Amino acid sequence: MALSIADLRTKKQFADRLFRGTTLAGGAAILVILTLIAWTVTDKSSLVFKSEGLNFFTERRFAPSATPAVYGALSFIFGTAVTALLAIIIAVPISLGLALFTTHVAPGWLKRPLVALTDVVAVVPSVVFGLWGIIYLAPKLVGPFQTVSGWFHGVPVLGSLFGQVSAGRTFMTAGLILAVMITPIITSITREVIETCPEADQDGALALGATRWEMIRGAVMPHSIGGIVGAVMLGLGRAMGETIAAALVIGSSPALTANLFSSGDSLPSVIALQWGEATSDVKRSALIAMGLTLFLMTLVVNFAATAVVSRSMKRMQGVS
Amino acid sequence: MNTSSRRSVAIVGAMTLSLIAAACGSDAKTATTPVPGAATTVPAGTAVDYKALKGKLVSSGATFPKSFYDEAIANLATAAPGLTVEYGGGGSGKGRSDLQEQVVDFAGTDGIVKTEDVAKFKGGQFVYVPTVLAPITISYNLKGVSKLQLSPATLAAIFQLQITKWSDPLIAADNPGVTLPGTAIVVARRSDGSGTTENFTKFLKAAVGPDAGGTWKLASGSTVEWPAGTQAGDGNSGVAQIVTSTDGAIGYVDLSDAKANKLTFAAVKNKAGKFVLPTLEATSAAANGTKINDDLTFFVGWADGDASYPIAAQTWIIASAKQADPVKAENIRGFLTYLLTEGQKLAPSVDYAPLPDDLRQKAIANIAKIGS
């Protein structure tokens, strides 16, 4: 079977196109799945929008047993936003610190154990974090929370943020647990990104007399910022969508309050805890609508993040 | 329901009745609504041959009876080695939607399917089989107080956070001669939607709701709008954990979980004005004071009778009356018969109250409506 060069070329081209098609299919699969999810969620939540209309998003009461029943998502939207924000505020600096320490500070022999440390945190199942949260962490947090609340008592803004402590299961507790859970995601991607920062840039900065921190700020960060933001967005998605752990530690008392030491509730948590006893079609539809709401929230957040990243990328590129 | 299935009701009812009549004979107060066509007089029959059952049943639903079903399934595994029964729990709502979509063979439910939802069941008509009862305890943790009595009005005030100290005159009035400390009251309730919450709030609504001229404003349901400041726990064990770890805490917990967590519980004033402790006998007594509907639905809380404990839960297994697979139908009947015969003897050992004899016979009669 002798193949002419032309045959070989067409064969090669065909293989090439096939490969490209395969990768395209892989990418398209995501869009297909996401469309199906969006369609299912929208379809199944239509019932509650028929009865509540857009008030669903602005109503703070969620009272399936009241007459007439009221289904509102506002307190859950609020709780999701607050806990995810807290988680990000806590997790991002820690992840960056962890990643930078591993890549730039730790001596060679310590790097592998540090990578392993992040990996172990990543393999702890979310339900275990949740159980650890209610059994171990939450009761121990009441004291420190009260102390912090005492410091800021009467101080404007901070006084209401760190207000009266109702119990161990609060927005803050959920934020802390979520922060621990998303740290490995952010750390591990950040670490890989930082690791591939060109040696030349780093050496150059050091040769110019920069301290390690200045080198990191000047050479490593501009190179890595895109990847880091991507990592943070993945972490944020996880924090917003995390179900069981948040359900266990947030306290399950829908609340709209500035007080981070108050019990609250979040969208995934209410779906998980109420689904089992959702015996009416409307209540089930309301819970699916909570999922839809979360979906829309992620959309908005991602739009914002994409805008921020592309702007910062432009600025970075302008500098280098 | 055709006549042949009615006839098989009688036969199955007969065979199981003859078995249990001796074991569980009680002078139960009958005189509830008779079920038309159900076996009231029964000829002798044969027992289910459990050894002959082969196959697998998949189910989900109410979590309240789960530990009873699990125990019964564990025992049935020895009696019927060929039959595997899986009860996945997940809640009454999940069980019902699973059965509605025909994803399970039968479902457990603590409540009744709404009339408008009945038509949505893909498997057509289904049958209610009541299986077991249990009291819901009012468990508390209060240093130095080992005996406590509470009336429905006091409970309503406590759970709506209208009173905040254990030394409140309202509580003191229920407990003459008891020294109550000034500890703050911490209310523990379920964070998840739950049949236990539904039955507890149904009791409050029946006893001291607006229709009864009382002060309970929170309606009844598997989820109610608890005031902010109440503590939420996931599942009975979650509530029990809050009660155990907090001095001054009070919560509603199923008996088997309250016992497993070694909680202390209060006596509650019943409809007849007597303070009754949550015992299995008091629960069966409540069932005797309950009106049973034709389809065997009923609410066992706030029942008549001096000995009745007022806060109790009932539960059913629902299965399609017409099964596509005769083997499956036989397996379902076999499992349900086991629950209502051997299972009833097992119930007290796991802190569930067996059905009163009269009701159990009707339940057995309903099993036979499941055919192919």
Next chain:
Amino acid sequence: MLDDSARTAPSSPLLSDLSGVSGRRRTTNTVVTVLMGLCVAIIFVVLALVLATVIGKGWSIVSKEFPKWFTKDIQLSPRRPGPGMKAAIVGTIITTLTATVIAVPLGIAGAVYLNEYGKRSLFARILRFFTTVMAGVPSIVMGLFIYVFWVVPRGIDGLNSFSGALSLACLMLPIVVRSSEEMLRLVPQNLRDASYALGATPSRTILTVVIPKASPGIISGSLLAVARAAGETAPLIFTIGAAKQVNWNVFSGTNTALSRQIYDNAKESFPAAQERAWGAALTLIALAFLFTIVARVLSARISRNS
């Protein structure tokens, strides 16, 4: 963290003013280094506390029931003590593996498309955007989605390990795509150029040069996804059933998983069930860690070979 001075730092005449601000700069450097160390310490302490709780509560049952814990089926009644987690161990392994087999190749393919073909095209940007959106879909909604779409049409036969794997794969997919894409992007362009110069086709370049170079990173990203999937409870509640007997068949018959056993048993009040929950937690962590080590060794070998 990134203010203007950060961006201009390397280009400023550092040497000239070193004497003047040297002290302050050195202090900043030390403070930041200490802060980084503190981050490590925080994570280390948290992990140690979590592991201490899990091992403290889980080790007693796993060691007491040593061989039987891994070889016996699950106790039928939660209130009875006794060994057996085999069904859940098997369930977790086959379900997670199936999910991995579905999600990882698909995810890597998607990432390759994004980074090698799509690049900055509108379609690629849309795809990238929605991948991140998909990462935020809560796990329970993924479970409901598969329930409505896959399980219900199949009725009782729809409850099996494969349905569970589908819902887990949906969770894994966006994580695999995004992390793999980041890793592919970091492969230097000159490697690709060199490959093309040697006459390799794009597909050959990607398969033999780009992917091997990025593989350690891709593997770590995939591992994160696998670890997440193995620990998920919510989607399995709707898709996998509640078996207690071991079932090696991925496509037929109900199954169970360690994550479900943890959640279900932890909800029971009985001491025996609580013990089992922690035992299952320990088993799951050990299993996931084992996965991680194997994958790390593999990735080290791959990168050495390439």
